[in-house]
Amino acid sequence: MEIAPQQEWVQNLAQELRNERAKLAARATQSNVTALASNEPWDEGDQAKIYEDREARWINQRVLDHRIQMIDQSLQQIALGAYGICKQCRKPIDPARLAAMRYALSCVTCQAKNERRSRAVNRAGAYRN
Numbered sequence: 376m377e378i379a380p381q382q383e384w385v386q387n388l389a390q391e392l393r394n395e396r397a398k399l400a401a402r403a404t405q406s407n408v409t410a411l412a413s414n415e416p417w418d419e420g421d422q423a424k425i426y427e428d429r430e431a432r433w434i435n436q437r438v439l440d441h442r443i444q445m446i447d448q449s450l451q452q453i454a455l456g457a458y459g460i461c462k463q464c465r466k467p468i469d470p471a472r473l474a475a476m477r478y479a480l481s482c483v484t485c486q487a488k489n490e491r492r493s494r495a496v497n498r499a500g501a502y503r504n
């Protein structure tokens with residue numbers, strides 16, 4: 376496999392990703408602290424609102440976790456000198472795609488295949504419920 380050179384922009388990107396990761400991690404911790412602090416008595420009228428808040432926080436947490444995971448994977452690819460190489464087919468990812476989505480780990484072709492597969496899995500899950 377061809378090793379991508381560690382160009383300056385890759386190093387800059389790694390630094391940016393690390394900064395972003397630190398910010399996201401701080402926000403994730405903060406939202407956990409808020410969740411604990413809001414464990415106060417509430418009347419029934421607030422119930423729906425509280426469930427909504429909890430759900431929003433849970434979704435937010437999942438989004439944060441997912442983004443941190445994407446950043447970690449990108450950093451790992453950078454460390455391996457494989458950033459910008461599709462993890463599945465090992466072909467270079469279109470630079471325009473990377474510019475638009477810097478966490479992209481697969482090329483457009485493989486990504487489309489993954490999405491088709493995960494939609495099929497979701498459909499199968501929906502039928503089971």
Ligand SMILES: [Zn+2]
Pocket residue numbers: 461462463464465466481482483484485486
């Ligand atoms: Zn690919």
